[in-house]
Amino acid sequence: MKYARLLSLCCLLCFSGxxxxxxxxxxxxxxxxxxxxxxxxxxxxxxxxxxEGVSSDFRxxxxxxxxxxxxxxxxxxxxxxxxxxxxDDGTPQIDYLLADYSFSVGSYNEFGLRVGRVKLPYGFYNExxxxxxxxxxxxxxxxxxxxxxxxxxISADGVMAYGYFPISDLRIDVDLVIGKPRExxxxxxxxxxxxxxxxxxxxxxxxxxxxLGDDAETWRLGITLGRYDLRYKPGSLGELGLSQxxxxxxxxxxxxxxxxxxxxxxxxxxxxxxDRSDLGGFFELNGNNNSDSYYLQAIYxxxxxxxxxxxxxxxxxxxxxxxxxxxxxLTGLPAYFMWAKDxxxxxxxxxxxxxxFRAEWHYVQGTVWLPAQDNPDIGSIxxxxxxxxxxxxxxx
Amino acid sequence: xxxxxxxxxAVFLLMMSQLAGADSVIVHPDVKVSSLSSQExxxxxxxxxxxxxxxxxxxxxxxxxxxxLHRSFVxxxxxxxxxxxxxxxxxxxxxxxxxxxxxxxxxxxMLVRVKSTQSSIGYIDDNSLPLLKGVNIIEIR
Numbered sequence: 001m002k003y004a005r006l007l008s009l010c011c012l013l014c015f016s017g018x019x020x021x022x023x024x025x026x027x028x029x030x031x032x033x034x035x036x037x038x039x040x041x042x043x044x045x046x047x048x049x050x051x052e053g054v055s056s057d058f059r060x061x062x063x064x065x066x067x068x069x070x071x072x073x074x075x076x077x078x079x080x081x082x083x084x085x086x087x088d089d090g091t092p093q094i095d096y097l098l099a100d101y102s103f104s105v106g107s108y109n110e111f112g113l114r115v116g117r118v119k120l121p122y123g124f125y126n127e128x129x130x131x132x133x134x135x136x137x138x139x140x141x142x143x144x145x146x147x148x149x150x151x152x153x154i155s156a157d158g159v160m161a162y163g164y165f166p167i168s169d170l171r172i173d174v175d176l177v178i179g180k181p182r183e184x185x186x187x188x189x190x191x192x193x194x195x196x197x198x199x200x201x202x203x204x205x206x207x208x209x210x211x212l213g214d215d216a217e218t219w220r221l222g223i224t225l226g227r228y229d230l231r232y233k234p235g236s237l238g239e240l241g242l243s244q245x246x247x248x249x250x251x252x253x254x255x256x257x258x259x260x261x262x263x264x265x266x267x268x269x270x271x272x273x274x275d276r277s278d279l280g281g282f283f284e285l286n287g288n289n290n291s292d293s294y295y296l297q298a299i300y301x302x303x304x305x306x307x308x309x310x311x312x313x314x315x316x317x318x319x320x321x322x323x324x325x326x327x328x329x330l331t332g333l334p335a336y337f338m339w340a341k342d343x344x345x346x347x348x349x350x351x352x353x354x355x356x357f358r359a360e361w362h363y364v365q366g367t368v369w370l371p372a373q374d375n376p377d378i379g380s381i382x383x384x385x386x387x388x389x390x391x392x393x394x395x396x
Numbered sequence: 397x398x399x400x401x402x403x404x405x406a407v408f409l410l411m412m413s414q415l416a417g418a419d420s421v422i423v424h425p426d427v428k429v430s431s432l433s434s435q436e437x438x439x440x441x442x443x444x445x446x447x448x449x450x451x452x453x454x455x456x457x458x459x460x461x462x463x464x465l466h467r468s469f470v471x472x473x474x475x476x477x478x479x480x481x482x483x484x485x486x487x488x489x490x491x492x493x494x495x496x497x498x499x500x501x502x503x504x505x506m507l508v509r510v511k512s513t514q515s516s517i518g519y520i521d522d523n524s525l526p527l528l529k530g531v532n533i534i535e536i537r
Contacts, residue, residue, distance in 0.1 A: 025455050025513050029495045066495050071446065071453035076492035096492040104451060110444060119491040127491035134486045162493075164444055166435055215435050216475045217484070261477050304462065304478065353460060 032063035033395040035132045040389075043382035044367060045374035046139075048085040050387070059083045060130050062095060072102045072112075082130055086373035087148060095119075095130075096155055114160040121160075121175035121209040122224050123253045123268055126153060132393040136266070136299055137346045138360045139389065141313040142369040143293035144253060144268045152228070156181045156205055166215065173211040181205040183230055197235025198242065204229045211255075222255035232279055241281030248275040262301050269294040271319075286330070292319040309346035309360075315339060317368050336383040340366035354395050362387040419469045420525065421534040422507075424516045426452075431535040438474050440517060442484045443494050448515060456497040457509050457518035465503060469519045473536060507531065 037058035041050040048057030064078035077097040083090030096119050102112030119127035123144050128134040130150075139147070146153070158179015165172045183200035205228040213220035228249040234242050250273040257266045270293050277287030293315040301307045316322045317338045324338030346360040367381050375381055421437065423429070428450055432440070439445040440454055448454055459466040461478050470478050488494035500506045503524055510518040511530040520528075 025498065025516075027453075029489070031489070031496070062490070064490065064492070066489075066492070068453065068495060071451055074495065078490065078492065098492050100492070102446070104447070110446070114492070119493075127493075128487050131486065131490045134483060134490065166439065169435065215438055217480050259477070259480060301479070304467075353462070 027068040029066040029068075030064070031396060033060070033131065033133070033393055035060040035391060035393040037138060038390040039387065041385055041387045043385040044370055045085065046370065046387055047087075048374065050085075050374075055085070057083055057085050059090065060132065062130070064095075072104070074100050076100065080130060084147065084150075085371060087371045088151075098160075109163075109165055111163040112161075114162065115158075117155050117157050118160040118177055118179070119155050120153060120177055120181070120205075120207045120226075122153060122207055122226065122251075123209075123270075124220075124222065124255050124257060124266065129154070132358070132391060133356060133395065136264075136297065137309055137311065137344060138358050138391045139344075139362065139387075141268070141295035141297070141311060141344075142340065142342065143295045143313045143315045144270050146369055148369060148371050148373075152181050152183065152203075152230075154182065156207070158205075169215050171213055171215050173213075174209075176206075176208045178206050179204075181228055196239040196242075197237040198233055198239070199235065200230045200247075201233045202231035218259055220255070220257045222253075224251070224253035224255070226251045240283070242279040242283065243281065245278035245280065247279065249273070264299040264301075266297045266299075267295065289317070290319050291315070291317045305350045307348040309344065309348070311342075311344040311346075313340075313342040313344060315341075315366075315368050333378070334381075334383070336366045337381075338366075338368060340364055340368045356393045358389075358391045360387075360389040360391075362389075418522055419465060419473055419519050420522060421473065421517065421519050421536060422510050422528070422531040423518075423534055424510055424514055425530065425532050426514050427517070427532065427534075429534065430532070431537050433537045434473070434475065437536060438476065441470075441474055441497070442481060443488055443497060444484075446494065452515040455513050455516040457500050457506055457513075457516060458497045459500060459503070459506065465519070465521050468521075473519070 036056065039047045039050040039055045039058055043051060045051050048055030060082050062078055062080040066074055066076040068074040078095040079092050080095040081090045081092045082088050094117055096117050098114045098116035098118050100112060100114045102110050121127065125135050125140055125145060129140055129145055156177055156179035158177060160175065160177045163174045181203050183203040205226065207226040209222060209224040211220055211222040230247045232242065232247060233244050251270065253268055253270045255268045272291045274289045275287060276283040279287065295311055295313040297311040299307055299309050318327060321327055321338060324335030327333065327338045328335040342362050342364045344360060344362050346358060348356065348358045350356045364385050364387065365383060370381065427448060429448060441456060443456060446454055461482055467478055470476050470481055485496050489496050500509055503520055506518045506520060507524065507527060510516045
């Protein structure tokens with residue numbers, strides 16, 4: 001009782017102290033956005049039944065709050081709903097929820113720890129890939145930011161260490177996450193090609209990124225290295241003769257960017273190695289897979305409100321079988337299931353501080369990153385297809 | 397003729413005011429820093445550095461992205477472009493890594509808020525210099 005009273009008194013003192021010190025500045029930050037996308041395709045489906053008309057099953061809605069009780073500490077969380085065809089039904093998810101503590105290592109440097117659900121540092125865009133005003137296009141380059149495995153790429157429950165160190169006119173940013181990535185049905189589709197009666201029951205992952213750039217961000221170079229282990233538990237149907245085991249997933253990304261007032265040039269290259277041999281059965285002999293993928297992107301800003309984007313985006317599921325012909329012989333599936341080459345042109349308009357629009361055209365050859373969930377009939381998947389998108393965003 | 401001359405004078409004065417409109421960085425008087433390197437200034441306005449050397453929380457005030465003073469400040473003092481700054485803030489805010497700067501609609505409001513907020517920093521144009529009272533100017537090295 002005595003202690004409780006003492007504790008409440010301490011709390012009161014702490015809070016009143018904060019309130020007095022902060023005069024007219026609130027240490028609460030709240031905001032969010034809603035983005036609605038429209039998708040139409042001539043062949044194949046992306047984000048809903050886009051080939052049968054216009055699909056509006058592509059929405060992003062998020063609200064965040066951050067509280068900074070001390071100058072070196074904050075708590076932050078964001079809830080997001082992201083309906084995306086049959087890949088995501090839009091059930092609200094905790095996007096991140098974390099406590100951040102930063103240590104003092106000399107003036108104007110930052111080094112700290114985040115604990116909780118943290119965004120994974122991966123390439124240039126991953127942490128805010130669902131935030132339309134931080135990404136260059138409506139659909140990010142699928143070579144690096146695959147929408148079909150977003151769930152497992154987006155965040156992890158664990159610990160993150162981060163640091164930011166100026167060295168003369170250069171700056172180094174270091175991020176390291178150790179934790180449990182979100183496992184789920186999306187990972188099954190991506191790594192086992194279907195949603196079986198079994199499931200991934202556990203996950204462990206490490207993701208690290210080092211970025212070097214000049215202080216004004218005229219240029220940036222980054223390297224991302226990561227490893228995931230996903231534990232698979234077979235279900236009652238025992239599909240493919242799989243037994244319990246780990247799927248290992250190694251990823252490396254090299255990133256580069258150059259910015260001027262009118263131009264932003266960017267390129268990223270990714271190598272992924274997936275090892276499923278531990279599951280035995282179907283994967284006993286062909287459980288290893290090495291993919292590589294890249295994009296080259298140019299953005300031209302006509303003025304501060306209008307921009308034009310041009311991109312080439314290429315993905316090979318098996319870098320030792322870029323044509324896909326070996327896989328075709330082995331599985332009987334068309335060779336173009338093994339790769340995708342996408343030309344993208346996009347136009348952006350910042351209508352006001354809070355409202356923005358984008359329009360985009362993708363001409364795609366190959367179907368490797370088509371969501372299986374939206375294209376259940378393998379026989380109707382076409383090699384060449386066009387995708388047209390519109391997007392409107394309101395931020396508050 | 398006089399009318400034309402007057403127009404020239406007006407244009408000349410306008411140009412002068414534009415030239416003289418070099419920007420100054422201002423802080424609340426409790427900030428115990430009198431000068432910053434341009435790198436330190438960038439680090440503060442990109443919201444990467446969040447504390448003064450005495451560990452007090454830095455409160456950053458900015459004008460809207462489209463405000464002429466914001467654009468000139470970002471270009472001349474930070475050697476960056478407003479779109480880059482906006483991108484850095486948004487990436488940080490929407491990943492839980494940090495917080496946004498505090499937006500004020502006008503230069504007058506900037507002065508009022510920096511004056512009344514402890515550990516704060518902002519910027520003004522030199523036309524507002526005569527109005528400065530209750531804030532300190534920071535020298536940029």
